[in-house]
Amino acid sequence: MEITQIYLLTPKTIDLETFPAQLKEAMAGGPIAALLIDCDAKHDSEVQKIAQAITPLAQANDIAVLLRGDSRIAGRAKCDGLHLDGDLADIENGVEEYSDRFMLGAQSVNKRHSAMELGESGIDYILFGRLDAELEDDIFPKCFEMAEWWSSMFEVPAVIIGGKDLACCTQAGEAQIEFIALRDAIWNHPEGPRLAVQQACALLEAAAPEEEE
Numbered sequence: 001m002e003i004t005q006i007y008l009l010t011p012k013t014i015d016l017e018t019f020p021a022q023l024k025e026a027m028a029g030g031p032i033a034a035l036l037i038d039c040d041a042k043h044d045s046e047v048q049k050i051a052q053a054i055t056p057l058a059q060a061n062d063i064a065v066l067l068r069g070d071s072r073i074a075g076r077a078k079c080d081g082l083h084l085d086g087d088l089a090d091i092e093n094g095v096e097e098y099s100d101r102f103m104l105g106a107q108s109v110n111k112r113h114s115a116m117e118l119g120e121s122g123i124d125y126i127l128f129g130r131l132d133a134e135l136e137d138d139i140f141p142k143c144f145e146m147a148e149w150w151s152s153m154f155e156v157p158a159v160i161i162g163g164k165d166l167a168c169c170t171q172a173g174e175a176q177i178e179f180i181a182l183r184d185a186i187w188n189h190p191e192g193p194r195l196a197v198q199q200a201c202a203l204l205e206a207a208a209p210e211e212e213e
Contacts, residue, residue, distance in 0.1 A: 029197025129161025173207025
């Protein structure tokens with residue numbers, strides 16, 4: 001039985017006085033496959049400080065840590081992966097330069113041909129949705145349609161950006177999309193990140209198709 005896995009996104013604003021404890025709470029809630037450091041820090045030095053503080057915490061719990069956009073900081077912080085930004089040529093150049101050092105992923109546009117070109121670039125996962133978009137409660141319909149189609153057709157794993165409501169886990173799980181990226185649904189949960197991850201895991205497990213006998 002294949003269960004959709006959690007691809008956790010950091011908050012856009014990270015306070016190192018409080019976030020490590022929040023991350024530990026989230027990790028205590030259940031299995032998390034990956035953590036993407038995707039924050040709006042103004043200076044590279046701040047991003048590096050954040051990455052160096054939280055990367056070993058997550059890796060100690062068998063979570064792959066990726067950084068968005070900066071290979072130098074990813075290397076210094078000993079991250080496992082790099083999320084590449086840019087157009088197809090940028091992604092192809094990134095794969096050529098970094099594939100021997102990092103797990104690589106990139107964001108797709110909502111066109112099938114473009115997604116297939118991106119999937120052939122050598123990346124390790126393809127993300128559907130926009131990391132910088134304002135989230136709604138539910139998964140954006142077009143992004144979901146793309147991710148569901150992709151997961152049914154191709155070997156490169158898909159990541160779908162979830163909404164603010166944990167009910168999006170049921171939708172992704174039933175569609176057998178490999179990963180769901182969660183941000184606000186975890187960090188802004190009224191009962192805290194530990195219970196949020198517990199609930200997400202329960203929903204994903206319940207939504208997974210039963211194995212055929």
